[in-house]
Amino acid sequence: MRAFADLIDRLIYTRGRNAKLALIGDYLRVTPDPDRGYALGVLTGELDIPAVKPALIRALIEERVDPVLYRMSRDYVGDSAETVALMWPSRFETSYVAPAKAGAAASGRALSIAAPASAGVTDLRLAAVVDRLLGLSRSDAPAVLADYLDRLESDERFALLKMATGALRVGVTARLAKVALAQAFGLDVEAVEEVWHGIAPPYTALFDWAEGRSEQPTAADTPVFRSFMLAHPMEDLRVSMADYAAEWKWDGIRVQIVNVPDKDGVSQTRLYSRTGDDVTGSFPDVAGAVTVPGVFDGELMVRGEFQGGEAASFNALQQRLGRKAVSKKMLDDYPAFVRLYDALFDGAEDLRPLPWTERRARLEAIMPRFDATRFDLSQLIEADSFEALEEIRAGARDAAIEGVMLKRRDSPYTAGRRTGLWYKWKRDALTADCVMMYAQRGNGRRSSFYSDYTFGCWGVDGDTGDAVLTPVGKAYSGITDEELKFLDKFVRNHTLARFGPVREVEKTMVLEVAFDSVHLSKRHKSGVAMRFPRIHRIRNDKPAAEADTLATLQRLVT
Structure with a gap:
């Protein structure tokens, strides 16, 4: 796990494409089978561990630290795996003990020494961890995962959780990982793509071919994917x-x-x-x-x-x-x-x-x-x-x-x-002037900024006949870094209420939203849904009362 965690950590802090290719290539060349194959499966999104779900991880951490503290920390950090990896108590740390569900006094919370877990795990090589997780039942998963988290360092815990949930975001696409493999072993990337979907992690046949131990795997008799x-x-x-x-x-x-x-x-x-x-x-x-x-x-x-x-x-x-x-x-x-x-x-x-x-x-x-x-x-x-x-x-x-x-x-x-x-x-995008209603922190490098905005248009209250803002969409893309800082400051200075990680803001900021089309939707209160909404520009020149109406969007429905 140590080498894999180091790779993930370095990829997170490496910007350039060529530098990422070099990091992955170096790892694949020096790491033995089947560790490197499973790592490649994680990077390409091909590894699925069905027994480990986000709800399980959340339950485990809330047994060990105050749930309110965890949720506040998660809101601040913006990433569940990173929050859990940092907050998880090591094997002999004092840890939070939840009160009993029945008959517990209000002061039932206490601190105690966590006893060493025992799930029968003796090898923390990446392949051993993956094989163990892949063979887990839902009932066995909590004890085994907790034992791993007890025994790993924080960066290893982060890598483990990202691997287990399939939520790895380190700026590496599946295509980039395949290019890195091809470059590391002097293969043609299109030839790698040709056989990729006929081979499952840990890709032993692929590495045997890459290192000259066997012929190129064949896609014959197999309905494999070819790159578009x-x-x-x-x-x-x-x-x-x-x-x-x-x-x-x-x-x-x-x-x-x-x-x-x-x-x-x-x-x-x-x-x-x-x-x-x-x-x-x-x-x-x-x-x-x-x-x-x-x-x-x-x-x-x-x-x-x-x-x-x-x-x-x-x-x-x-x-x-x-x-x-x-x-x-x-x-x-x-x-x-x-x-x-x-x-x-x-x-x-x-x-x-x-x-x-x-x-x-x-x-x-x-x-x-x-x-x-x-x-x-x-x-x-x-x-x-x-x-x-x-x-x-x-x-x-x-x-x-x-x-x-x-x-x-x-x-x-x-x-x-x-x-x-x-x-x-x-075709040219459609646009509508909408009013920001709610904001939430983003993920990754935007986790410290309020960058996800829910916006609405003016409708009519069925009971009173008054104009009322109704949410019509949510967007986080289309703005520059300077615009992001401006909107983040607006959210912080004009918050009306907090609902967990979401802030309700004063209804004064108008955003021109671009979108590809509008469709009728029974799932949304407004009755419509935008396709691919993104912030086109900030309308400082326009008062909220002059934003567009639901009737305007409904006329655009296709």
């Missing part, structure tokens, strides 16, 4: 339509459909999100309809009852996202389909090196083999000039479309963002 090709924002760039093809940017989630036969010839299908998460279980209706072998790229949406079978809003799709089990009613009410726009493999044939025009032709030829009720083809936009495309794009919002994609006609399908190949030209 991504687009750069269009910004102020103008391109020639002779070099680029245009198609609509649909408002769903990007998915990769992988269908391969296993060794016995039985078809296997997986659906992967843009981050490589397996979402097959959430969309069994789509996966079950795939009969065409290959790998395909597209946008997953649901059909709308009132759109003539066309795509419904993103809000409708959200009803199905993240569900491990989907009821028949959910399948009937929100039928999913995929709008395809690229082909990576046709059967076992790799099409990615081909130019976009050839891949598009192959996809068009393949489309008749797909179930037309679950799959259709993303249509191209006919525009003979960039100016003509601008005019067409201007109508994107009225058609409930997110924007336009521009794809260079001769571009191969390459992983990641490559300059000059694909561009996304999103």
Whole structure:
């Protein structure tokens, strides 16, 4: 655990990308198996320890320190794992003892010497810790986790808790960790991506290949994920339509459909999100309809009852996202389909090196083999000039479309963002002037600032008919460091009430909020929900009484 904790600590305080790559690479080269494999699983978010949940950790710490003190400290620090790691009493420290639940006097709290725990743990190597945690039942987890926390130093406790809860945030993406592995052992990162999802932590086969003990693992007979090709924002760039093809940017989630036969010839299908998460279980209706072998790229949406079978809003799709089990009613009410726009493999044939025009032709030829009720083809936009495309794009919002994609006609399908190949030209954001109502501290480097703001618009009280502010959204992004300091000072100087970590503030600060769209929502008191809200600017020039109304937002509902 010591080496892993040191790695996490150094990654937290290292800013540069290349420096982070070097730190991870050095660790992977000198750390033995299977420790390094489990560490890599933590960094990439692939390690799941189901027996340890945040509620368990909170219960353990509140048995050992005053719960009020813990919650106040958590509010100040802004991170549960860091707070617990710092406050956890060592094995022979005096520790807080909670009063008995029945018949305890008000003065029942006392201090006592914590007895040494005994959970049968003798080895604090990372691999031993992970193996033990992975094999835990919910009933055994409290004693084992407490024993680990008793025996570790504070930075090791922090690393353990982050690992156990899957909440590690050290500025390292899964992609960066894979790049570090590739660079450390002289591998091609795309080759690493190619086999990644066919291997589970601690990735023994991957390291055997990296260090020359075996051949590259193969993805044959396994429906593995391939990295998506991504687009750069269009910004102020103008391109020639002779070099680029245009198609609509649909408002769903990007998915990769992988269908391969296993060794016995039985078809296997997986659906992967843009981050490589397996979402097959959430969309069994789509996966079950795939009969065409290959790998395909597209946008997953649901059909709308009132759109003539066309795509419904993103809000409708959200009803199905993240569900491990989907009821028949959910399948009937929100039928999913995929709008395809690229082909990576046709059967076992790799099409990615081909130019976009050839891949598009192959996809068009393949489309008749797909179930037309679950799959259709993303249509191209006919525009003979960039100016003509601008005019067409201007109508994107009225058609409930997110924007336009521009794809260079001769571009191969390459992983990641490559300059000059694909561009996304999103529709212009909507804005509304809202009033700050509540604020909460952020996380990470913003944990000392009130950086998360709940804002509202003016509605009408149903009983009195008076104007009343109703919350319509929450945002924490879009502001500069100087604006953050200004708003933090406003929150501290204009607090009306405190509700745990949340402060209610005077209703005088107007924020111009930008957002992509508005949808009806039964979960929100206002009846509407913004998609991707962010602070656009601070409106010091505008009084709160002139902020926008709920009726204004309702007119924008798509």
